[in-house]
Amino acid sequence: MTKRAVVLSSGGIDSTTAMAMAKSKGNEIYSLSFRYGQRHSTEIECAKKVARALGVKAHRIIDIDLRQFAGSALTADISVPKHDRADQLATDEIPITYVPARNTIFLSYAMAWAEILKAPAIYIGVTAVDYSGYPDCRPEFIKAFQTMANLATKTGVTRETLLKIETPLIHLSKGQIIKTGHDLGVDYSLTISCYDPEQDRSCGQCDSCLHRIKGFKEAGIPDPTPYIPIKA
Amino acid sequence: MTKRAVVLSSGGIDSTTAMAMAKSKGNEIYSLSFRYGQRHSTEIECAKKVARALGVKAHRIIDIDLRQFAGSALTADISVPKHDRADQLATDEIPITYVPARNTIFLSYAMAWAEILKAPAIYIGVTAVDYSGYPDCRPEFIKAFQTMANLATKTGVTRETLLKIETPLIHLSKGQIIKTGHDLGVDYSLTISCYDPEQDRSCGQCDSCLHRIKGFKEAGIPDPTPYIPIKA
Numbered sequence: 086m087t088k089r090a091v092v093l094s095s096g097g098i099d100s101t102t103a104m105a106m107a108k109s110k111g112n113e114i115y116s117l118s119f120r121y122g123q124r125h126s127t128e129i130e131c132a133k134k135v136a137r138a139l140g141v142k143a144h145r146i147i148d149i150d151l152r153q154f155a156g157s158a159l160t161a162d163i164s165v166p167k168h169d170r171a172d173q174l175a176t177d178e179i180p181i182t183y184v185p186a187r188n189t190i191f192l193s194y195a196m197a198w199a200e201i202l203k204a205p206a207i208y209i210g211v212t213a214v215d216y217s218g219y220p221d222c223r224p225e226f227i228k229a230f231q232t233m234a235n236l237a238t239k240t241g242v243t244r245e246t247l248l249k250i251e252t253p254l255i256h257l258s259k260g261q262i263i264k265t266g267h268d269l270g271v272d273y274s275l276t277i278s279c280y281d282p283e284q285d286r287s288c289g290q291c292d293s294c295l296h297r298i299k300g301f302k303e304a305g306i307p308d309p310t311p312y313i314p315i316k317a
Numbered sequence: 318m319t320k321r322a323v324v325l326s327s328g329g330i331d332s333t334t335a336m337a338m339a340k341s342k343g344n345e346i347y348s349l350s351f352r353y354g355q356r357h358s359t360e361i362e363c364a365k366k367v368a369r370a371l372g373v374k375a376h377r378i379i380d381i382d383l384r385q386f387a388g389s390a391l392t393a394d395i396s397v398p399k400h401d402r403a404d405q406l407a408t409d410e411i412p413i414t415y416v417p418a419r420n421t422i423f424l425s426y427a428m429a430w431a432e433i434l435k436a437p438a439i440y441i442g443v444t445a446v447d448y449s450g451y452p453d454c455r456p457e458f459i460k461a462f463q464t465m466a467n468l469a470t471k472t473g474v475t476r477e478t479l480l481k482i483e484t485p486l487i488h489l490s491k492g493q494i495i496k497t498g499h500d501l502g503v504d505y506s507l508t509i510s511c512y513d514p515e516q517d518r519s520c521g522q523c524d525s526c527l528h529r530i531k532g533f534k535e536a537g538i539p540d541p542t543p544y545i546p547i548k549a
Binding site: 145147148149150151153154185186187188189190193194196197198200201220221223225226229230232233234236237238 | 377379380381382383385386417418419420421422425426428429430432433452453455457458461462464465466468469470
């Protein structure tokens with residue numbers, strides 16, 4: 086039987102690269118995306134394009150409304166911080182764009198689907214290098230989630246197959262991630278990173294855009310992203 | 318400052334008793350219920366009545382659609398098993414009414430809200446006695462979730478307040494739960510247990526009804542539940 090893997094997909098560089106890596110290991114891919122009160126639907130559209138491009142077996146999009154609890158720039162009506170240059174990136178603080186419990190909720194849904202599919206793996210594109218200060222991107226969080234997941238499910242009780250949370254990007258820099266995906270044939274023009282895009286163009290100034298720009302530079306690969314020109 | 322507690326509320330005996338216990342300890346209660354593709358909305362109505370009766374500060378109802386992943390009697394279109402007598406209750410198998418990852422998903426949302434409220438506790442009415450064989454009701458699951466939760470959140474990173482998952486019913490039998498709630502003034506006529514009710518009447522034959530009937534008998538307290546008469 087083909088190995089199955091549930092892959093969390095945001096339509097960004099990291100999750101798309103993680104998906105390509107899962108596929109390159111012979112997994113049948115089940116991709117999972119979330120509408121969680123983002124201010125833009127562009128990333129869902131990118132996730133759909135990525136799913137088609139990578140030939141996934143199924144792609145599910147789940148609606149979750151984190152706005153009910155309020156409290157973050159990505160879901161509430163407060164401004165995303167902008168910078169002029171990459172060296173202004175915050176590195177040690179938890180940013181305002183942090184969404185409480187987001188990865189925990191995403192992984193919980195993935196766990197439900199993995200159990201039904203009898204998929205022994207969930208792929209998530211978190212990285213502890215160049216990461217944006219989110220507590221739920223740290224390796225110790227992922228490890229604790231995996232332990233919990235194997236106690237939460239039938240699978241865990243019967244010990245037929247233990248569920249593994251795969252984080253193939255965990256020790257890669259953005260540049261290394263892009264290089265890896267590029268070598269696997271990923272078309273990054275299908276992906277988006279921007280927290281605040283206008284139509285199909287990225288702002289080029291939010292934390293996520295700055296990481297992307299820096300990443301392509303480090304990888305030595307041309308950045309296919311259309312950016313909004315910066316006003317003087 | 319008043320202590321805050323997020324309480325998972327299904328409108329049933331267990332979560333209602335857990336809520337009464339949280340309140341009796343001086344907590345300000347934030348109750349959280351889920352519409353998850355149940356075949357009946359009765360339990361949401363009961364959760365609302367319970368929230369009013371116990372004077373909660375806020376009650377949120379979250380829509381989650383586990384039907385997208387299929388696979389359980391409570392969310393899909395397959396029959397709930399019925400029994401004639403309490404001694405036919407399954408005790409060692411995982412029942413068909415098990416919903417994959419349900420408690421994990423519920424607790425993940427509770428964790429998001431707790432973080433925003435800076436609430437140091439989440440109450441969940443799971444019990445390891447008289448429990449229905451669900452893996453995600455076991456103490457070891459709860460402990461693992463708590464560990465994960467404190468790594469997932471800002472709170473956990475800054476160590477301001479650690480989040481505790483409170484399970485005040487974990488070692489109580491159904492009879493003891495009912496006795497405890499009764500002593501705290503809980504009106505169990507507001508609650509429902511049935512997996513398959515018709516209007517406001519319970520079937521009296523599903524696992525959950527049988528546990529309820531047995532519980533009131535053990536507690537020596539009259540059962541206020543309207544049951545559908547069993548056909549000869």
